[in-house]
Amino acid sequence: MDKVKFKDESINVSNEEILKLISNKAIMPFLEQNLSLIDSFVFPEFPNHDIKHSCKVALFSLIMATYFYLDNNSKKILVDAAFLHDVGRIDDYYDYDHSYLGASLVDEVLKNQPFYQNIDNLNLVRALIFGHNKTPYDNLPFIKYNVLNNDKNILLLKILKDADVLDLLRKKEIMFNENNLYLNISKSLINFSKFIQESNIIEEMIERGERDDRRNSKRFN
Numbered sequence: 001m002d003k004v005k006f007k008d009e010s011i012n013v014s015n016e017e018i019l020k021l022i023s024n025k026a027i028m029p030f031l032e033q034n035l036s037l038i039d040s041f042v043f044p045e046f047p048n049h050d051i052k053h054s055c056k057v058a059l060f061s062l063i064m065a066t067y068f069y070l071d072n073n074s075k076k077i078l079v080d081a082a083f084l085h086d087v088g089r090i091d092d093y094y095d096y097d098h099s100y101l102g103a104s105l106v107d108e109v110l111k112n113q114p115f116y117q118n119i120d121n122l123n124l125v126r127a128l129i130f131g132h133n134k135t136p137y138d139n140l141p142f143i144k145y146n147v148l149n150n151d152k153n154i155l156l157l158k159i160l161k162d163a164d165v166l167d168l169l170r171k172k173e174i175m176f177n178e179n180n181l182y183l184n185i186s187k188s189l190i191n192f193s194k195f196i197q198e199s200n201i202i203e204e205m206i207e208r209g210e211r212d213d214r215r216n217s218k219r220f221n
């Protein structure tokens with residue numbers, strides 16, 4: 001077992017401070033660069049599950065990962081799992097199996113990235129996607145994809161699950177319940193999630209990520 005302990009404290013920061021933090025190159029440009037490596041057609045296009053939802057989950061995940069001082073490899077895997085966690089959806093409604101389907105589709109989506117030639121990296125993305133609609137204490141995703149269920153990987157799963165729950169605030173009907181968050185740090189992001197639903201930060205991020213995408217496809221063709 002990984003003995004590293006990660007401090008999970010509530011942080012008391014304003015939306016302005018979080019905005020300042022995310023403009024830092026370790027957050028927004030990191031997200032945009034990784035978004036640009038994923039073909040935009042893979043994102044679900046349902047009213048409640050679209051590329052904006054995927055990008056908000058990736059942003060909340062990366063903010064939390066930054067507060068936990070996670071390493072860059074873990075951040076990259078977490079962000080890609082967040083971008084892709086709903087690729088197996090076939091509609092907007094409750095669908096337990098979308099996590100399995102999504103985990104099966106990511107090999108194809110990520111196969112051009114040298115980072116995922118490393119099977120451990122690919123398997124961790126798969127385990128996170130498969131686990132995102134289960135409890136983080138369920139061993140199945142880790143066993144299924146041959147991934148260690150150590151403290152760090154369980155933390156990555158809790159971050160992804162909480163980031164997904166935080167974006168329930170996008171829905172008009174009340175489905176968000178603070179008690180469904182696993183981490184204290186996530187509670188500090190509730191106001192930020194409310195704020196971001198009304199802003200155009202995510203649209204601008206997608207626009208910049210897709211511009212990079214077009215540049216990359218020119219370079220590769």
Ligand SMILES: [Fe+2]
Nearest residue numbers: 053085086164
């Ligand atoms: Fe989701």
